[in-house]
Amino acid sequence: MSTSSQTQFRYTQTPSKVLHLRNLPWECTEEELVELCKPFGKIVNTKCNVGANRNQAFVEFVDLNQAISMVSYYASSSEPAQVRGKTVYIQYSNRHEIVNNKSPGDTPGNVLLVTIEGVEANDVTIETIHLVFSAFGFVHKIATFEKAAGFQALIQFTDAETASSARNALDGRSIPRYLLPGHVTSCHLRISYSAHTDLNIKFQSHRSRDYTNPYLPVNPTAMEGLMQPVVGPDGKKQEPQSNVLLASIENMQYAVTVDVLHSVFSAFGTVQKIAIFEKNGGTQALIQYPDVTTAAVAKESLEGHCIYEGGYCKLHLSYSRHTDLNVKV
Structure with a gap:
């Protein structure tokens, strides 16, 4: 050199x-x-x-x-x-010493309590929270609620190490502007450890999600929202929903195999079939779920999600016209 x-x-x-x-x-x-x-x-x-x-x-x-x-x-x-x-x-490192902070109420746990300052409850969706925090590791569960302190979320990771790397990186930072509605001017995250170790989530809804249990029922109100035809900004109905998702994968720094896709997509429900193919020089995949609702939740949660940290293997999802894949092998 x-x-x-x-x-x-x-x-x-x-x-x-x-x-x-x-x-x-x-x-x-x-x-x-x-x-x-x-x-x-x-x-x-x-x-x-x-x-x-x-x-x-x-x-x-x-x-x-x-x-x-x-x-x-x-x-x-x-x-x-x-x-x-x-x-x-x-x-x-951008730190100048390794601090193992152990002050009371600050004992690392696997669940973070996040206060989102400067927003109303409807400004930040559970998908946005999931996207921001899953950059640090697999998010098991999220529960959101409104308290006197403002809009808060509990976020459960596998272990305290993953939770603390998310806390160290995000405490005091803002959610990126492009993930927020236009009227939100500032939005700061205040993050501490929760005493909880396992959140009790009864059903999937716009307020709570369990990414480890595909069989959890979807709250009927969340279901109605998913089943309505989506109207785009131009007033036209957007693509009809389907139980099969078409995933385009960009920034392919690592190989993406059927197993990798299966582990990512099965967090939302049973994956029945997967087909991977090359198109226009890029990698695409079809992922089949048993029903439209599961596919819709997966699409909403995983759109823009990177399979590997660092922005690698980013997913873009749309509904496929297929309803049943013919997978030979």
Whole structure:
């Protein structure tokens, strides 16, 4: 690598004595991290198994120069950093120390209590909340309600690590403007941990969702909303609904297999058939559900959703004209 590209790599981010490591082997141990980093200096703290796939970590050196020497070494080395044969990507963290905050009421749990400031209950849909938070990992359940504090949501993740990576990234931030109605000027998220560990959701509705239980009944009011013909801005009826969805997948950085699609789409109901094909140089898939209602909930929830974090393999969904796929194999 030439010196100029090396310098550019080093200074695009503000150096920090905390390094952020990505693409680690799953369930990577603290010992493995220390082994990788100790040639460059003394490690004072680590935080392992962070992120949706538990394949990221933070490592804090005692001194800033030690962190800089590790980043510089791998920026200019022909051999990448590796743990268990996997290439590890190293960058400066935007935090300057690893804090394991344990103040009361702040004990990490797998359920987040999110207060959405500056909005009315109808301004932010449950689909928007799902889209924002599922960037960090699989969201099991969401319940929304109005309290004196404002519009709030409980969001249940698999574990406290995933919940805390979502909280660290989103607390104090706003939901992106393009996901909000035009009249909302600002919308801040205030996030703390809830004492709940498992939300009790009776049925799927515009107020609550359980993404782990496809057989949960849909609240009749939510059903009526789904079954009405949708009228577009031009006053024309939009595409008729169908039990088969057509998915176009953009930004294909990773292979998308039938198994991958099955695990994504079966969160909403039984997937009967899947067909993947190439069209116009892009990858598309047909996904068949037993009924229109299930397909409609899946379409609403997954539109614009990325299968992999980082914006990879983004789904765009429409209803197919098919109602029963003829899958040979």
